[in-house]
Amino acid sequence: MATVTLTPKKVPSLRLEADNITPDVFAGKSAAEIAGLHVFTGNTQELLGDYFTVAGSAGATAAETSIVIDGDASRVKYIGMKMSAGDILVKGNADMYVGAWMLGGKITVKGSIDAFAGTGMTGGEIIVDGDAGNYLGAAYRGDWRGMQGGLIRVGGNAGSDIGTFMRGGEIIIGGNTDVHVGTHQEGGRIVVKGDCKSKVGGQMVEGEIIVFGDIEVMMPGFQYRNDVDLEVDGSEATFALYEGDVGERHPKRKGDVVFGKLYLKY
Amino acid sequence: MAKLVTDVVCPFCGTLCDDLEVSVTDDGKKILDVYNACAIGAEKFLHSQASDRITRPRMQDEDGNWKDVSYDEAVEYTAKILADAKKPLMYGWSSTNCESQAVGTQIGEVTGAIMDNTATVCHGTTLIAVQDVGIPSCTLGEVVNRADRIVFWGCNPAHAHPRHMSRYSIYPRGFFTGKGQKSRKLVVIDPRCTDTSKLADYHLQIEQGRDYELFDAFRVAFKGEKLPDTVAGIPKKTIYEVAETMKSGRFGIIFFGMGVTQSLSKNHNIDAAISVTRDLNDYSKWSIMPMRGHYNVTGSGEVWGWLHGFPFALDLSRGFARYNPGDTTSNDLLRRDEVDAVFVLGSDPGAHFPFGSVKKIWGLPSVCIDPHITPTSAVCKLHVPVAFVGVETGGCAYRMDNVPIECRKVVEPPEGMLTDEEFLKKVLTRVKELKGA
Amino acid sequence: MAEYLIRNGFVYDPVLGIDGDKKDIAVKDGKIVETTALSKPTEINAAGMTVMAAGVDVHAHVAGPKVCVGRNFRPEDKLFNSTPQAGIKRMEGGFSVPTTLRTGYNYARMGYGFVMEAAMPPLFARHVHEEIRDTPIIDEAALPVFGNNWFVLEYLKNKEIENTAAYIAWLLRVTKGFGIKNVNPGGTEAWGWGMNCETVNDVVPYFEITPAEIIRGLIEANEYLGLPHCMHVHGNSLGEPGNYTVTLDTLKQAEGYTAKNDFGRDTVLHHTHLQFHSYGGTSYSSKGFESKSKEVMDYVNKQDNITFDLGVVTLDETTTMTADGPFEHHLSHMNHLKWANVDVELETAAGVVPFIYNPKSYIAGAQWAVGIELGLYAKDMMKTYITTDHPNAGPFTRYPRVIKWLMSRAAREHMLEKELKYGDSIRNTCYIGEIDRELTLFEIAQMTRAGPAKVLGLSHMFGSLRPGCEGDVAIYPYNPEAIDPSRDPELIERAFSTAQYLIKGGEMVVKEGDIVSNGSKRTFWVDCTTSENPQVQRDISEKFKRYYSVTEANYEVSGHHYVPNPYVIEVDASQ
Secondary structure (H helix, E strand, C coil), X not given: CEEEEEEECCCCCCCEECCCCCHHHHCCCCHHHHHCCEEEECCEEEEHHHHEEEEECCCCCHHHEXXXXXXXXXXXXXXXXXXXXXXXXXXXXXXCCCCCCCCCCEEEECXXXXXXXXXXXXXXXXXXXXXXXXXXXXXCCCCCCCCCCCEEEECCCECCCECCCCCCCEEEECCCECCCECCCXXXXXXXXXXXXXXXXXXXXXXXXXXXXXXXXXXXXCCEEEEEEEEEECCEEEEEEEEEECCCCCCCEECCEECCEEEEEEC | CEEEEEEECCCCECCCCCCEEEEEECCCCCEEEEECCCHHHHHHHHHCCCCCCCCCCEEECCCCCEEECCHHHHHHHHHHHHHHCCCEEEEECCCCCHHHHHHHHHHHHHHCCEEEEHHHHCCHHHHHHHHHHXXXXXXXXXXXXXXXXXEEECCCHHHHCCCHHHHHHCCCCCCCCCCHHHHCEEEEECCXXXXXXXXXXXXXXXXXXXXXXXXXXXXXXXXXXXXXXXXXXXXXXXXXXXXXXXXXXXXXXXXXXXXXXXXXXXXXXXXXXXXXXXXXXXXXXXXEEECCCECCHHHHHHHHHHHHCCCCCEECCCCCCEECCXXXXXXXXXXXXXXXXXXXXXXXXXXXXXXXXXXXXXXXXEEEECCCCXXXXXXXXXXXXXXCECCCECEEEECCCCCEEEECCCCCCCCCCCCHHHHHHHHHHHHHHHHCC | CCCEEEEEEEEEECCCCEEEEEEEEEEECCEEECHHHCCCCEEEECCCXXXXXXXXXXXXXXXXXXXXXXXXXXXXXXXXXXXXCECCECCECCCCCCCHHHHHHHHHHCCEEEEEEEEECHHHHHHHHHHHHCCCCCEEEEEEECCCCHHHHHHHHCCCHHHHHHHHHHHHHHHCCCCCEEECCCHHHHHCCCCCXXXXXXXXXXXXXXXXXXXXXXXXXXHHHCCCCCEEEECCCCCCCCXXXXXXXXXXXXXXXXXXXXXXXXXXXXXXXXHHHCEEECCCCCXXXXXXXXXXXXXXXXXXXXXXECCCCCCCEEEEEECCHHHHHHHHHHHCCCEEEEEECCCEEEEEEEEECCCCCHHHHHHHHHHHHXXXXXXXXXXXXXXXCCCCCCCHHHHHHHHHHHHCHHHHHHHHHHHCCCHHHHHHHCCHHHCCCCCCXXXXXXXXXXXXXXXXXXXXXXXXXXXXXECCEEEECCCCCCCCCCCCHHHHHHHHHCCCEEEECXXXXXXXXXXXXXXXXXXXXXXXXXXXXXXXXXXXXXXHHHCCCCCHHHCCCCCCCCCCCEEEEEEEECC
8 A cells, every 4th residue: 555645735725626636546646746736726727736745656556545635624625536446544624525426445534524525425435533514425416316335424513414315325423413314315324423403304215314312303204113222333222213204205115115214212 | 758668577576577667758868657567666767767876887995985987997907807816706697687697607607707696695595406306387377377276485475576466376367267366275384474474365374494394294294194293383283284275276386485495494495395396296286486586587597507507606617617506606605715806796795695705705806787886886896887787778587487588678878888798798808818718 | 701622522412312422512602512613612631531411400409498497407417527618619518408508519519500499488489599599500490389379279179270370470470480399289288287188089178179180280280381391299198108009190190281382391290209109018117018110110101291200219317308298297207306397378388307218227228229110110211310309318419329220230239239138128029129221321311411401491401412502511530431330330420429520501610520610500480471360460469468477569589689690481371
């Protein structure tokens, strides 16, 4: 595994679009070649090397390439966008679109991230120690295919619109969330260790939402079924199982209507 | 002596009434009176006649003193701040014609700008919901001719779209609706009592911020499934009853406004209401329509739609169009310090944006193109007054149901004044020179 | 204007009967001329390439309200496929519903010069014209929809052909329209109440007229006026298994009518996207579905007054959009994706739903087969046109792929063997596996330019390289002497996707595959004069006063900014 270290040396005047910061693009390149990759500030094309000191060199493939951003990237967008393998470690914060449309590999952020992380992702892992913004693991606008695979784990809180149109994979939030969790969800699993405000599972077709804390206001389309004991992310507990959203359409499988499942811890 | 101009289109709200009559002096220079318009629409025409109207561009120095400049100087300043910027914001576009919007878009293409319209603080959430679930809708004449169920949700047309109820929704007698109001049942969903809710057969005084839950509850009720005792403060009995009223109509429509597009849940409120409308089409015929505000906000979404594929919040900075509200929307960009010049035409963000955003505009190179003195013109470095579209120049505008109507020129603008389109064409020529395009 | 001499290409011109001969083609002052008329031409070496008149598309949804709904409600259709501006070429975006800019550029890249927008809701005519105006290069026209229009329904119920014709002439003039489109006759009005007309004999609610009467009445009105194009119909029950009987009933309505016009058109009914209307069986499963392309074509081949276009399914993720409102509602229940609908007062409706023709599903593959079969069973290629009902069965940018399938049996076998999951079931339930025919370039030229130009009444301008025709010439990097369609079918698709040159109206707009000019596009419309008809004038005023939401005076599309470069075809029907 070869490591490329990017050390921030200049704060972008606006925000930096750096969709080239992925193991896939870096693979096979020297530090000088990586420093010569394009980044954008608005309509202006600049070089990655204008904003970061580049050390080390990439592996032959994405899978053999590690990227470390040794500092704050809170004004850098698109880190790890569309990456298929390898890993990225951000030692500070990161801006929007971390791991958007990600296919594989792993992104770790020690700080917090802004919105749209994991948009439309189909595989790989995004691990965030701090907080996440809105639209975590959601679909791109208009798409009915949101997060379809992979894992997103957030240590802190998350914003609103988590897992909108989610179809697969898993999102685990250590803290609380804002409104709208799993709206239009049609697969996959969302776990919230803390509290959710409201609008949880609205228009949900299938999939699972597990909440350890409270939901301030339940959706009227969820109906209590029974109690179940579950082991979730290493802890065992008894949950009340609700099914819904009964207002939404639902497929039938083996003659039975399949609903979304909302587990609420006692 | 006076002459009467008929079939005049009102350039105020998205209702775009086109039956106004305006009497003007024989020389075509002065408006004498306005007929058929609501109070707001009439004022729009009469205001253009104000004696203290600004007729020349003016620039503001650091101490806030204004100095008249020529249109040429205004073109130069505007072109320069746009050409110099890395990410200029070109905002507004809702109170102008489609021709100006198209020229403005070319300026945005050449300079790599953000193009955003007033939907960003209004029905942009509706546009997002439409992208998620679609929208079954119709033209307003369909409502006149067929509708026997009308729902007003989070809107108060009696005040915001004053002629809507008489022209299109509650009162008119149409082809299949010869009894007019008597053939229609009216449901109003609004936390407040309004002049609209007074007319309702059912007024659901919903708990604020619970619209998403209420519309979800309607969908549950259509299916005959069980509901909690109350949802959003409304007893379940009422919900079942109103659900049945909606299902039993022959042709129904939900009109909705800013009361729900910008309150908690935003696009999801509209998404849920569209889903309700979809469901209702399994029982009878239903449509849903946003009560668009500015008279041509709809048109700017159409122009950008056909040129670049998105109805608002377009980011052209990388040489092609991208779109993602939350990232490419004006207030997010201002709040996050992502733009370095501001151009406003046909809107008043100074009055409608959060104070934090307005402060950001104040700190940037900025131009406001507007016939009026507004809170926006007050915070911009350059104010360019222009002719009133729909009064002093014509052009295309799109009604709230997307029907395009050609606005009429009623009188001449004050001598020497440019229209939006003329000013923008000069700016386009100049930015092309500056950018070597 | 520039003069061009296109030298030594393999020329295909069905009108002149030129079948791949090496010839020189001359263009001067915007027209095709004799080579002797040139003085100082720019020479284009077309040796080893194929030369044809520019393509003519008889049916595509490229401009107007429902197209724009499709664009605006599908941001995901533009994700990662936009291309930046370059030189005079403006930025482009969109796959199944491209922006107007990309629409013009992509047609030009395919060597097309004229496109008919297939459905214009009259109340939205301004919108259609604004989009046409902003579509570069290609000439366009639009067909207003009439088959559910209240005036038409009321006049035809009383068998008033003359009044119907007078109303049509008026509407063409005020909307700047080209001809008569007839979508799901009667069914879309029924959709105003959430209903439909599923056969040609279903009675339209309230109006008490049948689709069959509407079709016949519109044919009669069309020939009464002598319009350039014939009545252009999208029949009832589109997309339904077993609908081929409805289709045959629809086509039979043309029996006994002959074309009367001054434009060289000899047919009275054009049935569009026949693929969607040639289904047998009772369901979409491999056990319940079958192709009826042969049965439909057995009838069509015997008639001399009918034309049709294919509407080939291209197996893409696309966006369906049609004035057949009830069909789109039905479709949204099948795939549960977003659904837009617009009902238009007194006139029509439209629906829009994204759709994925998945090669892994049986039905998408069977639909693909049906469309190709129609082209292969056709006997008169001057009456058979290539379309994808863009974007309904697939985007128009797939025409070159359709050409490949029609020209190469090997390409079809590859589909059945490799690309389609249910190739064997498709062989069993459709005819495609039995057909050896491979169309020739001459036949492709008939189907993509000479034929469509003729049925649109534009054969005096388009579809041929005869001196006097418009200077619209496409040059494709396709060497018919070197390429064997059975061995290299991919080369067909590649060549027709990227014209080496396109000369449009005498001006070079594509050079070595690149867009080098935004052209000088025109909007065609038909100005038809009829004798004074006070009754129709009165009816129009009455309907506007009582039932329209705009005033009569604000209905007409007028003003330079909507149709800045018109080409008006005048028709005198006052006799």
